[in-house]
Amino acid sequence: MPKDNYKSEISALNSEIENRGDVWELYYKRGYFFYLSKDEEKAKDDYLRAIALGLNPTEVPYYSFSCSNMLRRDFLLPEKVLVVLILIVVFVALSFQVTDFVLWIKSVLNV
Numbered sequence: 341m342p343k344d345n346y347k348s349e350i351s352a353l354n355s356e357i358e359n360r361g362d363v364w365e366l367y368y369k370r371g372y373f374f375y376l377s378k379d380e381e382k383a384k385d386d387y388l389r390a391i392a393l394g395l396n397p398t399e400v401p402y403y404s405f406s407c408s409n410m411l412r413r414d415f416l417l418p419e420k421v422l423v424v425l426i427l428i429v430v431f432v433a434l435s436f437q438v439t440d441f442v443l444w445i446k447s448v449l450n451v
Contacts, residue, residue, distance in 0.1 A: 346377040364393035 353370040360366065371386030391397055 346373045349373045350377070362389075362393050364390040364395040367393065368395055 350370055350373050353366055353373065357363070357366045357370070367386045367390040371383045371390065374380070374383035374386060387395075
């Protein structure tokens with residue numbers, strides 16, 4: 341969509357917001373078009389307004405400008421799986437070290 345269409349979409353959403361009042365879907369859509377037109381500050385304001393009006397940010401895709409207080413968005417599923425695998429490996433390694441240590445203590449104490 342050309343940049344000029346973003347302006348027309350924003351204008352149409354401005355009119356709809358004026359007519360319908362505070363509806364989070366309208367702020368969300370307008371924020372998206374602000375974002376596409378590289379006006380990230382207005383996009384962020386609209387996105388935050390949409391949240392204040394009832395948008396559940398866990399059910400709707402985030403825009404990159406919303407990352408400041410939504411750090412968990414950057415922690416994607418493949419990274420979570422990798423972290424779990426690393427934790428399992430560390431746990432197994434530590435378990436073997438503890439087992440080896442207990443066996444060494446037993447051998448020293450001749451138990």
